[in-house]
Amino acid sequence: MSMPQRPWTRLVRVATATVFSVAGAVALMPSAASAADDPAPGAIVDLPGCTENSMPGGSYTYQGVQLSAPLNVHGGSVGTVNVHNHGIVSAYGDQASLNIYPIYSWDDTGGDSYSATTYGQTMWEGHAALCMNWLDLTNAAGTFHASSQALIVDRSDLQPGDYDVVINVDTVHQPATAYAYIGYSTYRDANTWQQSQDFIAGSGYGGLLDDANTATGAIHRSRESDVLGRYVYRFRNGQRLDTPAPDTTIEAKPADRSSGTGPAFTYDRTGSADHLRFECRLHETGATAGDFATCDDEGTSYDDLADGSYVFEVRAVDTYGGTDASPATATFEVDTTGPVVKLDETPSSLTNDNVPFFTWSSPDADVDDEAYSCHLDRTPSAEPSPWWDCTSGEEITNLGDGDWRFQVKGHDDLGNEGEAVSYDFTIDTDAPVVELTEKPAARGNVTSPAVAWTSADDVDFFECTLDRTDGEGSPWHECASGDELDVTDGDWTFQVRATDVAGNEGEPTSYAFTVDTEKSSVTLTATPKALGNDATPFFGYAADPSTDLDHFMCAVVPVGAQHATPVTCAADGFTSEPLTDGDYHFAVVAVDSAGNESDPASFDFTVDTVAPETTVTSGPAATIGTGAASFGFASSETPATFECRISAATSAAWQPCDGTSKAFTGLTDGTWTFEVRATDAAGNTDATPAARPVKVNLGQPTITAAVSSPTPVSEHGWYRDAVTITYTCNGNGSPLVGACPAPRQVPRAQQGKVVFRAGVTTADGDTASVSTTLFIDKGKPQARIRGFDGRRSYSSMPKPRCKASDPRSGLADCTVSVTKVKRKNGAVFVVVKATATDKAGNVRVVKKQAPFRAA
Missing domain, CATH: 2.60.40 (Immunoglobulin-like)
Known part of the structure; x- marks a missing residue:
């Protein structure tokens, strides 16, 4: 594709006049915005898809973009446009061209202006559109700066090839040396020469489109739009449409305020083009308006609208797609709600006034002082009373005690009846009664006793007084149930009375009592041993003086215990419940008739019922050959005393044993048993004495063996010849039973390990034995x-x-x-x-x- 011709070579200087002619075409130019003191915020819209593609700024570049539908330009077809980064859109095809100037500038000193450019497909008012943004159009010198947006809107819904061009301008900073252009131009080749162009007033002149010029600045004006800075050009059947968009008027509408929920509207239009349809929308005041929708030419209505303020808009659309940019508007209010009534003055919810007074008002301006109805009845009521017309402050007289309900409601100028506001109250002229629920003892020792009371009535406050019989007292003052009194020893009278929330004051309730804080003393007259084995010890005590004694309180607790629960104990003494072994603390107090407790008398003692364990720590061998024996012993507890005895055939008597050992002499032959038992400091004696038997044997027999052989025993302890064993016996003072064993011959035939045993017995039963072990080998190797x-x-x-x-x-x-x-x-x-x-x-x-x- 060849580069397009520089656009400024075809630009025509345009004066600020509102109309001029180019090649026989009429261009309608808008006048300056009337609200010059209210700067426009800008017309650029953030649309989805506008930033889908991008080009850099800084130096010239452009990008070809395929349109969603071809454009009819003077009968020729254009399907592709070139998006330039210096603020121009150019389109060529079928010997026809379209140039759009969202904002183009040339500065004699600063040169062309460039901007990073974004573009993409989007939607505009329900139609597919190509969106292009130049948000920072700046020249090299930085003297020019602008932001603009262009949209080519597909209107093939009217007829193939129809389209709109929308230019949105946000900012133009244009010095006097810069020439800026906003508008478009189209032409067809020389064979069928046709041309059309339109630039807004001020284009081609230095400084006139600048934001600071409120008369000619681009952001202060518009074309076929009520948005400042927006310029709309419509192209139908290959030509720019100069027919003005239709103007819409509302012929019939509801009253500005009514109780009807189904408003109806009729409307009409004026305009040179044929009428296509009306579009309407309705939204609440202050809410975001929705999309327009086609509505009936004969009029439209709405059903079941909620209370509130509404805005109705209607616009006409002609057969060229021209839409009234300033829809006709009607505002109205739907009000089906009756007025709100607020009670300003009421009696107390509980009162003793049987002539209650009420005043009320309504914040609604559409209700007057006489548009109210009232109702008064008991709650509950078997036969409700009727409503009556009433005015605020009207007097109500002679009501009896009980529960009542007052109601009032208002009526506005539309006939809406409001919700009734209710007030429940109770009239009570009965005085309250006070009943004491907590009070001091009739005779007590508490100098700050608590007094509590209750009342079945709805009490507002209580008042009390406290008087002493000798004349000291206090005036009536407010008080609360549970308050503590401040009293000294003597006789007192307390009174309390109640005033209920209705204002009724009741008769006082009185109570007389005596305070006595003098206490007696107590002494112990009998105690157990400080350390003993009595598990149920007895304690005796006495009070001084005893004339005002009410009772004694006793407690026995383990030493170190955190809590004790005293019990009432007899005046003639206290025997403890069975105690387990341990250290204890006993305390007793005397309590007089006023409840005064004496200082406690106490006694610490230990109960030990566990006997010590006795052990024999030393003694002679199990059998001794002498008549003297010594034994050592010990106790598991200290200190302890010991008793011991040594017996043969019959038990001997127990004897004290000093220290921890005992020696005996003169014991004869026989078996003796030594016994010892310990007694601890608490008097517990070991019931299972420790015992140690000993056998006295004053003579023991002996027997020895001698071995002989014809050949001596080898160095390894083996014999190789016959062996003879010879025995020698001695009764050591006791005759032997039988003779000493005869010598024994070991024949040569007996070999290996051979053991021979022999023994003797004396007349007193003592025995002795000897064992001889021989190793015999008589064979050669x-x-x-x-x-x-x-x-x-x-x-x-x-x-x-x-x-x-x-x-x-x-x-x-x-x-x-x-x-x-x-x-x-x-x-x-x-x-x-x-x-x-x-x-x-x-x-x-x-x-x-x-x-x-x-x-």
Whole structure:
């Protein structure tokens, strides 16, 4: 595609006149915005798809874009446009062209202006459109700056090729040296020459389109739009449409305010083009308006509208697609709600006034002072009373005690009846009664006793007074149930009365009482031992003075306990419940008739019912050969005392044993039993004394054994010959029962390990025994010569070996000797002798010989 011709070569300087002619076409130019003191916010719209594609700024470039539908330009067809980054859109096709100038500028000193450019497909007022943005159009010198947007809108819904061009301008900063253009131009080739162009007033002149010029600035004006900065051009059947859009009027509408919920509207239009349809929409005031929708030419209506303010809009659309840019508008209010009534003055919800007073008002301006109805009845009521017309402040008289309900409602100028506002109240002229629920003892010792009371009535406040019989007292003052009184010893009268919320004051309730804080003393008259084994100890005590005594309180608690629960105890003494072993604290107080408790009298004691364990720590051997024996002993508790005894056939009497040992003498033969028992400091005696038996034997027999044999025992302890065992016995003062055992002969045939036992017994039953163990081996060991053959001849001395073993005592040694022997006949022999000895000393000799011939 060839580059398009520079657009400014065809631009025509345009004056600020509102109409001018180009090639016979009429261009309608808008006048300046009337609200010059209210700067326009800009017309660019953030549409989806507008930023789908992009081009950089800084230097000239462009991009071809396919349209969604071809355009009819003077009968020629254009299907592709070129988007330029210096603020121009150009389109060529079928010998026709279209140039759009959203904002194009040339500065004699700063040159062309460029901007990063975005473009893409979007929707505009329900029609497909190509959207293009130039949001930072700036020249190299920085003297020109603008932001604009262009849309080519497909209107083939009217007829093929129809389209709209929409230019939205946000900002134009144009110096006097810069020439800016906003508008379009079209032409057809020379064969069928047709041309059309339109630029807004001020285009082609330095500075006139700048935002600061409120008369000619681009953002202060518009074309076929009520949005400042928006310029709309419509093209139908290949030509720009100069027919004005239709104007719409509303002929009939509802009243500005009514109670009707189904408003109806009729409307009409004016305009040179043929009428196509009306479009309507309805929305609540202040809410975002929805889309327009086609509505009946004869009029439209709505059903069941909720209360509120509404805006109705209608616009006409002609056959060219021209739409009234300023729809006809009607505002109205639907009000079906009756007025709200607010009670301003009411009696108390509980009152003793039987002539109650009410005033009320309504914030609604559409209700007057006489448009109210009232109703008064008991609650509940068997026969409700009728409503009556009433005015605020009207007096109501002579109501009896009980529950009442007052109601009032209003009526507005539309006939709407409001919701009734109700007020429930109770008239009570009965005085309240007070009943005391907590009070001091008639005679007590509390100087700040609490007093509590209750009333079945709806009390507003209570008042109290406290008087002493000697004249000291207090005036009536407000008080609360549970308050504490401040009293001293003496006689007092307390009074309380109530005033209910209705204002009724009741009769006082009185109570008289006496305070006595003097206390008596108590002393202990009997106690258990400080350390004892009595688990139910007894305590005696006495009070001084005893004339005002009411009772005693006793407590026995383990030492270190955090809490004690005293019990009432008898005046003649207290016996504890059974106690477990441990340290205890006993306390007793005397309580008089006023409840005063004396300082406690106390006693600490220990209960120990566990007897000590006694042990014998030392003593003689189980059998002794003397008549004297000494024993040591100990207790599991200290301190402790001991008793001990030593008995033979009959038990002896217990005797004190000092210290921790006891020695006895003069014991005769026989079995004796020593016993010892400990008693602890609490008096507990060990019920299972410790015992140690001892046998006294003043003479013990002896028996010894002597071993003999013809050959001595080997160094390894083995015998190899017959053995004789000889015994020697001695009764040591006691005759033997029977003779001493005779000698025993061990025959040679008995070998291996042999054990012989013998014993003696004396007349007093003592015994003695001896055991003799012998090891006997009478057989020779086995022996052989290895490494020597008697069937061969030797020319040198051999080196044989001895192989020997003994199955009983084991081998002790095996030696080999080698000698040369010369016979008488001159023959020389080698003689080998092996000698094996076992551990019992038995010897076996083995010999071999063989001829010897010298080499």
